[in-house]
Amino acid sequence: MLEVKDLVVSYGRVRAVKGISFSVPQGSVVSLLGTNGAGKTTTLRTVSGLHPPESGEIWFDGQRIDAVPAHKVVQMGLAHSPEGRRIFPRLTVQDNLMLGAFARRDRGGTGKDLQRAFELFPILAERRHQPAGTFSGGEQQMLAIGRALMSRPRMLMLDEPSMGLSPLMMKRIMSTIAELKSEGVTILLVEQNAHAALTLADHGYVLEVGLIAFDDTGANLLTDDRVRRAYLGED
Numbered sequence: 001m002l003e004v005k006d007l008v009v010s011y012g013r014v015r016a017v018k019g020i021s022f023s024v025p026q027g028s029v030v031s032l033l034g035t036n037g038a039g040k041t042t043t044l045r046t047v048s049g050l051h052p053p054e055s056g057e058i059w060f061d062g063q064r065i066d067a068v069p070a071h072k073v074v075q076m077g078l079a080h081s082p083e084g085r086r087i088f089p090r091l092t093v094q095d096n097l098m099l100g101a102f103a104r105r106d107r108g109g110t111g112k113d114l115q116r117a118f119e120l121f122p123i124l125a126e127r128r129h130q131p132a133g134t135f136s137g138g139e140q141q142m143l144a145i146g147r148a149l150m151s152r153p154r155m156l157m158l159d160e161p162s163m164g165l166s167p168l169m170m171k172r173i174m175s176t177i178a179e180l181k182s183e184g185v186t187i188l189l190v191e192q193n194a195h196a197a198l199t200l201a202d203h204g205y206v207l208e209v210g211l212i213a214f215d216d217t218g219a220n221l222l223t224d225d226r227v228r229r230a231y232l233g234e235d
């Protein structure tokens, strides 16, 4: 569903992504792992159309999207729940969710999806009229994921969904990801919690300073010595 070929991304003279290739098959969960600064967020932002690539190709569902603006990418069915949540603090929870639906063509389905976001995360329903800025970090994370789902994506990219979450919240987010997968949503997951990310992933790629160092199935990476030492804190 997503195919990235020889992607190079720079910020001025700093080359953050140095020629990576990976693919995300339809209906799968693929995880990108990597230490801080490896280029994970840059990769997601570039795929979303938020940052232009220097070179390389990005294909989504058979169409080349590396020069497509971000709002069109959402319209095509590829949504992004960004790192650091980036909700609108002064707007209500419900208005934040509705903003996620801005690019939809089938406005009629919006009410149904709002209900679905409320079912996935009941706290969003309870506090729908409250300013989103009053939410805790974990609650804002749920709101960011709920908002991305409001565009009714066929593919969802999640950047560090567990950041700052309690273990319980973390479990909830991970089971939501599994639930979305079972509904047929394709998922690209960037996650520091390697254990959770690899348990869910059909396939994982390990990024090191802008390059893919190695990749394998989630199950194989969980028992890979390099991953165990560097990402799971095991000897």
Ligand SMILES: Nc1ncnc2c1ncn2[C@@H]1O[C@H](COP(=O)(O)OP(=O)(O)OP(=O)(O)O)[C@@H](O)[C@H]1O
Pocket: 011, 014, 015, 016, 034, 035, 036, 037, 038, 039, 040, 041, 042, 043
């Ligand atoms: N706006 C920017 N301007 C300049 N350099 C940037 C910018 N954003 C990121 N970088 C640099 O690009 C590299 C990759 O950063 P990126 O945020 O993609 O990494 P990451 O793997 O997501 O890291 P983390 O896990 O810490 O979020 C880093 O060296 C970072 O300092």
